[in-house]
Amino acid sequence: MVTFFKNKNNMFFLIFVGILLLFNIYNISFNTPMVPDQHWAQKIFYVHVPSAWVGFLSYFVVMIAGLMFFVKRNDYWDNVGLAAAEIGTIFISLVLITGPIWATPIWGKPWIWEPRLTTTLILFLIYIGYFMVRSFGGHIERVKRYAASIGIIAFLDVPIIFLSVQFWAPEIQSHPQVEMAKQPAGILIPFLISLCIFTLVYILMLRYRIYVIQIKDKLIKNV
Amino acid sequence: MFLILLKKELFIEFRSREVVLSMLIFGLSIILAFAFTSNVSKVIVSNYAPGMFWIMILFVSVLGVHRTFSYEKNFDAFSMLISAPIDRGIIYLSKWISGTIFLTLMQLVIIVPFFKFLLLDLPSNFILFISTMILVNLAIMSVAILVSGIVMRANLSEVLVPILFFPLVSPVIIAATKISSGVLAETAYQLWQFWLLIIISIIVIFALAGYTLFDFITEE
Amino acid sequence: MLSVTGLSKSFNHRKILDNLSFQLKFGETAVFMGNNGAGKTTLLRIIARIMTPDKGEIIFENINILTSQPSSRKNILYIGHAPAMYASLSALENLKFALEIRKNKLAESKIIYQLEHFGLLEQANDPISFFSQGMLQRLKLTYAELSNWNLLLLDEPFSGLDKEGEEQMDLALSNWQKKGKSICLVLHNIVKAKIYGHKTFNLLDGKIYQS
Numbered sequence A: 001m002v003t004f005f006k007n008k009n010n011m012f013f014l015i016f017v018g019i020l021l022l023f024n025i026y027n028i029s030f031n032t033p034m035v036p037d038q039h040w041a042q043k044i045f046y047v048h049v050p051s052a053w054v055g056f057l058s059y060f061v062v063m064i065a066g067l068m069f070f071v072k073r074n075d076y077w078d079n080v081g082l083a084a085a086e087i088g089t090i091f092i093s094l095v096l097i098t099g100p101i102w103a104t105p106i107w108g109k110p111w112i113w114e115p116r117l118t119t120t121l122i123l124f125l126i127y128i129g130y131f132m133v134r135s136f137g138g139h140i141e142r143v144k145r146y147a148a149s150i151g152i153i154a155f156l157d158v159p160i161i162f163l164s165v166q167f168w169a170p171e172i173q174s175h176p177q178v179e180m181a182k183q184p185a186g187i188l189i190p191f192l193i194s195l196c197i198f199t200l201v202y203i204l205m206l207r208y209r210i211y212v213i214q215i216k217d218k219l220i221k222n223v
Numbered sequence B: 001m002f003l004i005l006l007k008k009e010l011f012i013e014f015r016s017r018e019v020v021l022s023m024l025i026f027g028l029s030i031i032l033a034f035a036f037t038s039n040v041s042k043v044i045v046s047n048y049a050p051g052m053f054w055i056m057i058l059f060v061s062v063l064g065v066h067r068t069f070s071y072e073k074n075f076d077a078f079s080m081l082i083s084a085p086i087d088r089g090i091i092y093l094s095k096w097i098s099g100t101i102f103l104t105l106m107q108l109v110i111i112v113p114f115f116k117f118l119l120l121d122l123p124s125n126f127i128l129f130i131s132t133m134i135l136v137n138l139a140i141m142s143v144a145i146l147v148s149g150i151v152m153r154a155n156l157s158e159v160l161v162p163i164l165f166f167p168l169v170s171p172v173i174i175a176a177t178k179i180s181s182g183v184l185a186e187t188a189y190q191l192w193q194f195w196l197l198i199i200i201s202i203i204v205i206f207a208l209a210g211y212t213l214f215d216f217i218t219e220e
Numbered sequence C: 001m002l003s004v005t006g007l008s009k010s011f012n013h014r015k016i017l018d019n020l021s022f023q024l025k026f027g028e029t030a031v032f033m034g035n036n037g038a039g040k041t042t043l044l045r046i047i048a049r050i051m052t053p054d055k056g057e058i059i060f061e062n063i064n065i066l067t068s069q070p071s072s073r074k075n076i077l078y079i080g081h082a083p084a085m086y087a088s089l090s091a092l093e094n095l096k097f098a099l100e101i102r103k104n105k106l107a108e109s110k111i112i113y114q115l116e117h118f119g120l121l122e123q124a125n126d127p128i129s130f131f132s133q134g135m136l137q138r139l140k141l142t143y144a145e146l147s148n149w150n151l152l153l154l155d156e157p158f159s160g161l162d163k164e165g166e167e168q169m170d171l172a173l174s175n176w177q178k179k180g181k182s183i184c185l186v187l188h189n190i191v192k193a194k195i196y197g198h199k200t201f202n203l204l205d206g207k208i209y210q211s
Helices: A008-031 A039-072 A075-107 A115-136 A140-168 A185-222 B002-016 B018-038 B042-083 B088-117 B126-151 B157-168 B170-185 B189-217 C040-047 C091-101 C108-117 C133-146 C163-178 C190-196
Strands: C002-011 C014-024 C029-034 C055-060 C076-079 C151-155 C182-186 C199-204 C207-210
Touching: A008 A039, A008 A185, A039 A075, A039 A115, A039 A140, A039 A185, A075 A115, A075 A140, A075 A185, A115 A140, A115 B157, A140 B126, A140 B157, A140 B170, A140 B189, A140 C002, B002 B018, B002 B042, B002 B088, B002 C091, B018 B042, B018 B088, B042 B088, B042 B126, B042 B157, B042 B170, B042 C076, B042 C091, B088 B126, B088 B189, B126 B157, B126 B170, B126 B189, B157 B170, B170 B189, C002 C040, C014 C040, C014 C055, C014 C199, C014 C207, C029 C040, C029 C190, C040 C055, C040 C076, C040 C151, C040 C182, C076 C133, C091 C108, C091 C133, C108 C133, C133 C163, C163 C182, C163 C190, C182 C190
Parallel strands: C029 C182, C029 C199, C076 C151, C151 C182
Antiparallel strands: C002 C014, C002 C055, C199 C207
């Protein structure tokens, strides 16, 4: 069995993404302007927002994989869904960790019921349930169907959760960097670069994880 | 076919009364807990009453929904339903509507104790309170029935239902509290109409999802 | 009338059915035998569409029931181990409901007549949770007698029956065979299998190893 990174293209992709990540850290640290009243704390923005983007993208992939699983009834799509759910939850956790780190110096308290952060937290809780179903749900073939349907309804719920949280407490609207388009180019361009690099990292992680899950599946089946 | 299934749900409940009764008793004990923890101070309670009401309903509906699926598992009755030559989405619809009816019945009984035990005045616009309540019940049940349908055969299903249900239903909690607060405070309809839209969109999305997904998830 | 091809189903990666195929013509009875866990019950439950197979095709009356509308299997009736009825409802109510969702509504007098025939009339209005194993078996037999079907999937019909019940079951089975109905029967008793089976399949690890 050829391992994932023995493949030349994958190896090249890994090195490429690794270099880009190093460049990203350098770029964020030294090439972006300091925001006067936030100082270094603002730098976490370049990690926080791309993580959120990747997390939501990944949960979107879970939904698509769930739909494909129901249409095709093919284990491949279950593997994709599981991989995307795992990686999505990693990035969503990163959002929930970096959020309070950023918020503490800016707002003076670690948690504010800001709509995006609240939506992320709710989605995180749904996915904790998703993994509980995966592990305690019963025999594997049945759990696959449960997981696919939870993935679908979780993402369908996102826009409504977001809307309701946004209008729930309208006085809390103080996300430091809401209006992306209004950012000066000095911040916007490194941010977009970071967003692209995070997306590439995500693609690499997802492909690798799907590969590992497939091998695991094969091993269990052959025992 | 929908009516036959709905009639069956209502008839089983009429026979045993277990869903509505257990929800009712549980609801009363939650009211008791609210009374003890709030010192029944009118200042605290009147602001928080709509929230308390919907928290109670949320807990109670988990219990009720669990019951409606456990009598299907008893004697393997559910296999008669899914092996019958009917569209399984209709099973979802019948359970959704019957669940809403049970929840509404329970609420109609519990409204007076709820307000009186917490030393509050009854809603002045009773009809409006009830009709918005029924709409919210439809939304709560559309999510609850779908979630318990998904995990009904899972081990630990009684644990998994609330864990999945509560975060999924959070828009409904927010909207229900806002609507009830608006109705109780007699504010203008324009101030809370947005929340009705949230409730209606939840109903539409989850009813459609439930109707289509039930075919896949009800299999053994 | 029934043609099953390449049916596979796993639980926890263990193959319960492994690429199983068989055919059944109109009026034939197929008997499935084998140890516990050989996949007999799973096979019947898949044909009844209570479970979905991982792979395979089931053609019933020239329609693939796995991919077409639920109405395509209106002539299949599944009677399993469990009563598959509501414990809190009475025998009469259960039968009425079960027949109604099969779009097979009958007059109450007809149901009562059959209940009497199978010796359940006295308990017709009691909740079936009070029924004994044998009474539940006879209730299922009444249900099979009353519904419309061309293919009956019957899982161990003789378990838990007394002498009289066994005779009734024998009579019903031979009557259905005379009427030219098709039956898939799961049995443990080799003598009964020889009486009823036009075809006998022995299942081992989800495969037919002898027929």
